[in-house]
Amino acid sequence: MNEQSNWLAACRVEDAIENGGVCVKHGEDQIALFYFTRRNEWYATQNECPHKKQMALSRGMIGSTTDEPKVACPFHKKTFSLSTGECLSGDECAIKTYPVKIENGTVYIGTTPKS
Amino acid sequence: MKEPQIIVIGNGMVGYKFCEKLRSKTSSFNLIVFGEEPRRAYDRVHLSEYFNGKTADDLSLSTENWYQEQNITLFLNNPIVKIDRELQKVYTASGLDYHYDILVFATGSGAFVPNIPGIEKEGVFVYRTIEDLDLISGYAKKAKTASVIGGGLLGLEAAKALIDLGIEKTSIIEFAPRLMPRQIDAAGSDMLKSKLADLGLQIHLNKNTTSIEGDGRITALKFSDDTALDVDMLVISAGIKPRDELAKACGIEVGPRGGIVVDQKMQTNDPAIFAIGECALYDGMIYGLIAPGYEMAEVLAANLCEGEKTFTGFDMSTKLKLIGIDVASFGDNFITEPDCRTIIFENKHKGVYKRINVSNDGQYLLGGILIGDATAYNLLLQTSNNRVVLPENPEELILGTRGGSESAGGAGITGLPDSALICSCEGVSKGDICAAVADGSCENIDDLKKCTKAGTGCGGCLPMVKDLMTYTLKSQGKYIKNVICEHFNYSRQELFDLIHIHELKSYDAVLDALGKNDGCEVCKPLVSSLLASLWNEMILKKGNDVAQDSNDRFLANIQKGGSYSVVPRVPGGEITPDKLIVIGEVAKKYNLYTKITGGQRIDMFGAHLNDLPIIWEELIAAGFESGHAYGKGLRTVKSCVGSTWCRFGLHDSVSFAIRIEERYRGIRAPHKFKSAVSGCIRECAEAQSKDFGIIATEKGWNLYVCGNGGSKPQHALLLATDLDSETCIKYIDRFLMFYIRTADPLTRTATWLNKMEGGIDYLRNVIINDSLGMAAQWENEIENLIASYKCEWKEAVENPAIRKRFSHFVNAPEDKDPTIEFVEMRGQKRTAEWKTV
Known part of the structure; x- marks a missing residue:
C-alpha cells in the first residue's frame, strides 16, 4: 500500500462532475x-x-476498454488507463495516478503519486 | 540446461522483425539485442511522416514493455565495437562483453556519401535516422534554398521532407539521365519530372556534383558542366552502403562493393554467424527494401527452430506515393522489344503514364511501370507473379474496360490463385486471408491484421486485403456489420432507429438499454450526435455534457495550448458595421486574435475557458448567436453579393443564403456540412465545393450536392435544375434527413455518396421521385428540428449549473489556466508552440 501523509482537500462531492472530470x-x-x-x-x-x-x-x-477504466485526451484522443496511468494508445508515455478518498462529503487526493 | 544465446547486432526494422518472428516460434534461446541508436526500432519506411506531425513514438514498432514481455534483453545506445570469433564474444562500446552461440548481423545500411570536396561543410546532411531528421529540421529554419543529391526513392522522400519543412526552393540533383533509375524508364521519368516541377521542385538530371562551395558553411554546388547552384543546405541521398565494417574487421567474407556474403540460409562463412536485411549480400545483390528484409528474418528464425526455409531472391516490385504522386514498378519492368510487347498509355494532361510488358504470345504479364495512377498495381502485380493468363485485350488492365462490357475477364481478385502473395512484407497469401475470414475468426480489418499480420508492414496491400475480406464474407452470404465499438453491437443507422423507437433521451439511457459496460470516446460523441439529430435538446443537459466531444462540451473549438476560439454566426456572410464594431470591441477587451474564416465569418482565438460565458453574454446582447463552429452540423452558407449589387447577378443570393443558414442552423449530423449560394454561373460563392450548393439560373436555382473541399476535394453533382425557392428547400430538407439517418459516423456527404450503391442517380430518385416513400416523414422530422432550435450559448449563459462548468479549476474557480502561453505576431497574439520537440 501506498503511504500517504499529504491529503489535499480537492472539492465537495457535488462539485465533481458525474462520469467526467474536473481539474484541481x-x-x-x-x-x-x-x-x-x-x-x-x-x-x-x-x-x-x-x-x-x-x-x-x-x-x-x-x-472503458474491456474492463479497464480510461480517459481520452481531447486533443488527439490518446487514451490512458485511469487505474494504472498506462497509455493505451500504444505509446510509451504513462501518466501519474493519485489515490482518492471521500470523507464527510469531501474529496481528498493523496498528492504522492501511486505511479 | 542453459539456453543457447543469440546476440543480434542492430535494432532496426529487420532486427526487430527477427526477434518477433523468433519469439512467435519459440521461447527458448536467450536473446540479446544491441542497438546503436538511442531508441527502439522504428518505421524507417515512413520516416518522412515525422515531418507531418508523427512523433518518434508514433513511428516506433513496439511498445516499451515489448522486449521485456518477450524476454529479450535490449541495449540501446550501445554499439558493438569488436567481435572475437575464437572466443565467440562481442564487445560493447560501454566496455562489456557477451558470449554468443549464434550471432546475427542486422546492422542495416548507412547513407552512401560520395567523396565530393567540401562534403564536411556545415549544412550538409544525410537522411537516414530520426536524429538526422532532427538536425535537418533544425537547420531548415534558417534556410531558403536546399538541394538533394540523388533522384532515387529516398532522395525524393528527402525532397518532400524539405518542402514540408517550408523550404522555399528545393531542387534534386541526379547523376543519371532519369529519376528513380532502378524503378522507372525514361518516359516515366519525364512524366514524374513534370509532375514534380508542378509542385515547385526543380529537377536537374545528368548533373555531376564536383564540389561543395562555402566558407565553412555550404553556399553553393558546382557541377562538372561548369554550372553552379546557390543553396543554403544539402541533403545527400545518393544510395546506401551496407554496414559491414564489424563483419569485415573480424574476417567474415564481404562483397567487393560491400555487404556480408550469405547463403540461402542467411549463413556467413562462419557457421555461427548470420546476416539479414540491408547488410546482407545474397547472390551479389543487396536487397534495399523492407519486404525482402522481413523474408530474410523469417528464413533465419525458421531455420533456428529447425525449419527448412531458404531465401532465393525476392521480387523487387514497389509501389509508393511520392509527394502525392503514385509511382510503382513490378516484375520485369525494363524488358523491351523484341523480348516482349509493350503497351503504353500516356496522358500528359493528367500526368499519368502506364506501361505493361506482355509476353510475345500475349499470354502473360511480365512487368510494368505506373506513374500518376497506381490503383491497378496490386492486381497487375498478382497477375504477373502468378502467371495468370491475360484477357483477350490486355490493355484493359491499364485502361479499364471500354464500351460497357462488365468484366475484364481473368483479372480481378476472384481470378487469383490461393497461393497469390498479397502482403509481401509479411508473406501472407490470398488463401491465408480468405481462410482467416472464412473460419469466422476475423470479421473486420483489425482482427485480420492481428490474426494474419497482413497489411501491418508497408500497408500498401490493405485495399486488396479489405476487398478479399469483403469478397469472402459476401461469398459466405454474411452481412458485413459495421459496429460502432465494443459497447454497442450496432451500426450508426441501427442505433438511430433504436433510439428513436425507444424514445431514449440521454447517453446513459441509451447505454443501459442498448449497450454494455461504460462507453468510450467513440460511442459517446456518436450517441450524443444521434440524440441531438433526433430530439434537438440542449446538448449540455446534465449527463449528456460528459458524453460530448471536447468542442461540443464547451461550445467552442479547443486550440493548441488549451485556449478556445469563438465564432458567432454571420448568416450568408452579411454583417452590419455595428456588429463588426462589437466583434472588434469584444476581441480587444478579451485580448483575442481575430481572423476571417473561409466561411465568411470572423473567428476570435485565444479565449480562456473561464472567459467564454462572459464573451458570449456580450455577443448575445449585441444580437449574435452561436455559429456552431464546434459542432458536427451546419457551418456556414457562403454567398456572393448577388443581384442586389452585382451587375451580373440573376437572383438575390444573399437573402437565399441567409434563409437557408437560419433554416438549418444548429442541426446535428454525422459530420459538419457546408453550403453556399451563388447569384450566377460565375460561381463566386464556390457552391460546387459544398455539401449542398445552389447556383442561380435564368429560371430559378440549380441544386448541387455532395461536394467537398478539404483533403480530398470533390465537385458537387447536379441534383436538380431550375428549381423555385420552395422546391429547392424541400429537396434540401429531404437530402439532409436522408444523410443524417443513413451516413456512417464522421462521414461527409461526398464520402456518403461515393459509398452509395447507384450513386447520384439513386440519390436523385430518392430525393426527387421519393422512391423510398420517406419524403413526407423526413420533411416532418426536419420541421421539428427547425422549430425546436435554440441558441445553445444563450441557454448556457443563462443556466447557472451549466455556466459553472466553464472554469478551469474546481477548487479555484476564478483562476485561469496559468500554463496557457501566447506570443506576439504581426501586432496580435498567437499561441505558443507545442512544448514537445
Whole structure:
C-alpha cells in the first residue's frame, strides 16, 4: 500500500462532475479528478497529457476498454488507463495516478503519486 | 540446461522483425539485442511522416514493455565495437562483453556519401535516422534554398521532407539521365519530372556534383558542366552502403562493393554467424527494401527452430506515393522489344503514364511501370507473379474496360490463385486471408491484421486485403456489420432507429438499454450526435455534457495550448458595421486574435475557458448567436453579393443564403456540412465545393450536392435544375434527413455518396421521385428540428449549473489556466508552440 501523509482537500462531492472530470489546483501542479459514477469509482491523474504537454485530461471523455477504466485526451484522443496511468494508445508515455478518498462529503487526493 | 544465446547486432526494422518472428516460434534461446541508436526500432519506411506531425513514438514498432514481455534483453545506445570469433564474444562500446552461440548481423545500411570536396561543410546532411531528421529540421529554419543529391526513392522522400519543412526552393540533383533509375524508364521519368516541377521542385538530371562551395558553411554546388547552384543546405541521398565494417574487421567474407556474403540460409562463412536485411549480400545483390528484409528474418528464425526455409531472391516490385504522386514498378519492368510487347498509355494532361510488358504470345504479364495512377498495381502485380493468363485485350488492365462490357475477364481478385502473395512484407497469401475470414475468426480489418499480420508492414496491400475480406464474407452470404465499438453491437443507422423507437433521451439511457459496460470516446460523441439529430435538446443537459466531444462540451473549438476560439454566426456572410464594431470591441477587451474564416465569418482565438460565458453574454446582447463552429452540423452558407449589387447577378443570393443558414442552423449530423449560394454561373460563392450548393439560373436555382473541399476535394453533382425557392428547400430538407439517418459516423456527404450503391442517380430518385416513400416523414422530422432550435450559448449563459462548468479549476474557480502561453505576431497574439520537440 501506498503511504500517504499529504491529503489535499480537492472539492465537495457535488462539485465533481458525474462520469467526467474536473481539474484541481495543487500549488503549481494540476490534477485531473474523475468521478466515474457509473462504476462508483474515483480516480485522479496528472492533468497534463504527455503526448503534446497539454493541460487537458480533465476535459477528456472517460470510458472503458474491456474492463479497464480510461480517459481520452481531447486533443488527439490518446487514451490512458485511469487505474494504472498506462497509455493505451500504444505509446510509451504513462501518466501519474493519485489515490482518492471521500470523507464527510469531501474529496481528498493523496498528492504522492501511486505511479 | 542453459539456453543457447543469440546476440543480434542492430535494432532496426529487420532486427526487430527477427526477434518477433523468433519469439512467435519459440521461447527458448536467450536473446540479446544491441542497438546503436538511442531508441527502439522504428518505421524507417515512413520516416518522412515525422515531418507531418508523427512523433518518434508514433513511428516506433513496439511498445516499451515489448522486449521485456518477450524476454529479450535490449541495449540501446550501445554499439558493438569488436567481435572475437575464437572466443565467440562481442564487445560493447560501454566496455562489456557477451558470449554468443549464434550471432546475427542486422546492422542495416548507412547513407552512401560520395567523396565530393567540401562534403564536411556545415549544412550538409544525410537522411537516414530520426536524429538526422532532427538536425535537418533544425537547420531548415534558417534556410531558403536546399538541394538533394540523388533522384532515387529516398532522395525524393528527402525532397518532400524539405518542402514540408517550408523550404522555399528545393531542387534534386541526379547523376543519371532519369529519376528513380532502378524503378522507372525514361518516359516515366519525364512524366514524374513534370509532375514534380508542378509542385515547385526543380529537377536537374545528368548533373555531376564536383564540389561543395562555402566558407565553412555550404553556399553553393558546382557541377562538372561548369554550372553552379546557390543553396543554403544539402541533403545527400545518393544510395546506401551496407554496414559491414564489424563483419569485415573480424574476417567474415564481404562483397567487393560491400555487404556480408550469405547463403540461402542467411549463413556467413562462419557457421555461427548470420546476416539479414540491408547488410546482407545474397547472390551479389543487396536487397534495399523492407519486404525482402522481413523474408530474410523469417528464413533465419525458421531455420533456428529447425525449419527448412531458404531465401532465393525476392521480387523487387514497389509501389509508393511520392509527394502525392503514385509511382510503382513490378516484375520485369525494363524488358523491351523484341523480348516482349509493350503497351503504353500516356496522358500528359493528367500526368499519368502506364506501361505493361506482355509476353510475345500475349499470354502473360511480365512487368510494368505506373506513374500518376497506381490503383491497378496490386492486381497487375498478382497477375504477373502468378502467371495468370491475360484477357483477350490486355490493355484493359491499364485502361479499364471500354464500351460497357462488365468484366475484364481473368483479372480481378476472384481470378487469383490461393497461393497469390498479397502482403509481401509479411508473406501472407490470398488463401491465408480468405481462410482467416472464412473460419469466422476475423470479421473486420483489425482482427485480420492481428490474426494474419497482413497489411501491418508497408500497408500498401490493405485495399486488396479489405476487398478479399469483403469478397469472402459476401461469398459466405454474411452481412458485413459495421459496429460502432465494443459497447454497442450496432451500426450508426441501427442505433438511430433504436433510439428513436425507444424514445431514449440521454447517453446513459441509451447505454443501459442498448449497450454494455461504460462507453468510450467513440460511442459517446456518436450517441450524443444521434440524440441531438433526433430530439434537438440542449446538448449540455446534465449527463449528456460528459458524453460530448471536447468542442461540443464547451461550445467552442479547443486550440493548441488549451485556449478556445469563438465564432458567432454571420448568416450568408452579411454583417452590419455595428456588429463588426462589437466583434472588434469584444476581441480587444478579451485580448483575442481575430481572423476571417473561409466561411465568411470572423473567428476570435485565444479565449480562456473561464472567459467564454462572459464573451458570449456580450455577443448575445449585441444580437449574435452561436455559429456552431464546434459542432458536427451546419457551418456556414457562403454567398456572393448577388443581384442586389452585382451587375451580373440573376437572383438575390444573399437573402437565399441567409434563409437557408437560419433554416438549418444548429442541426446535428454525422459530420459538419457546408453550403453556399451563388447569384450566377460565375460561381463566386464556390457552391460546387459544398455539401449542398445552389447556383442561380435564368429560371430559378440549380441544386448541387455532395461536394467537398478539404483533403480530398470533390465537385458537387447536379441534383436538380431550375428549381423555385420552395422546391429547392424541400429537396434540401429531404437530402439532409436522408444523410443524417443513413451516413456512417464522421462521414461527409461526398464520402456518403461515393459509398452509395447507384450513386447520384439513386440519390436523385430518392430525393426527387421519393422512391423510398420517406419524403413526407423526413420533411416532418426536419420541421421539428427547425422549430425546436435554440441558441445553445444563450441557454448556457443563462443556466447557472451549466455556466459553472466553464472554469478551469474546481477548487479555484476564478483562476485561469496559468500554463496557457501566447506570443506576439504581426501586432496580435498567437499561441505558443507545442512544448514537445
